[in-house]
Amino acid sequence: MNSPDKDGAVNPRRELNLDTAISGVALLAALGLLVITLQDKRAQVNIAAADAPADLPLILLGLWALLSAIIFIRSLMPGQYEDIAPLGLMRQAPIVLILTVTILAMLSFGYLIPVSVGLALVLWLLGERRPLAFGLTWLVLGPGLWALLHHILQIRLPSLLSGGLL
Structure with a gap:
């Protein structure tokens, strides 16, 4: 600035x-x-x-x-952030808390459920209220990324069930 x-x-x-x-x-x-x-x-x-x-x-x-x-x-670069309002600590703290809880929840609940819930909460806190954009972003970055990593790339992720289904 x-x-x-x-x-x-x-x-x-x-x-x-x-x-x-x-x-x-x-x-x-x-x-x-x-x-x-x-x-x-x-x-x-x-x-x-x-x-x-x-x-x-x-x-x-x-x-x-x-x-x-x-x-x-x-x-x-000069002038990059002049038209953007700063994201205050009171808006950053809940996002950091949600991401921390999501990471810790993966230990008990696997990857899919905590990431899907945490991503929805983060999107909501960031102000995304348009249903189509919210739904597509959630679907691609939550369950879609899990399906890509787990089923297509066959990368082992923390799972809820011992068989690796979720």
Whole structure:
């Protein structure tokens, strides 16, 4: 954010904002974890040739680093957030609480049920009230993602039933 001076004019000096700090830390963490992970895979000639479901965490880590870099670079551009109202702590705290409860609930209830319920609550708190957009987002990111990971990619997820049905 640009800060106004005494006369109300905008100071061209760019202050460090929360998005820059958080995305910078996330980028450094992702790059550090990528370096550590790739050092273990150094013995393989080509990482893509040994592509397997067990490599999914490495792929997700790469995506984490890429998205963090994009958010970090965008946060450094002037005028990015001037028309967006800041999301206050009172709106952020329930989302963090819901995500924490969702993660902890996965230990007892598997992946599908906690993620579906948690995602619906987060969408509601973020202000999504349009039925079609809410339903499609929930369906694709909740049960749809579970079906993709569990049935198509055959990645083992925490399950409610011991047979892996849910």
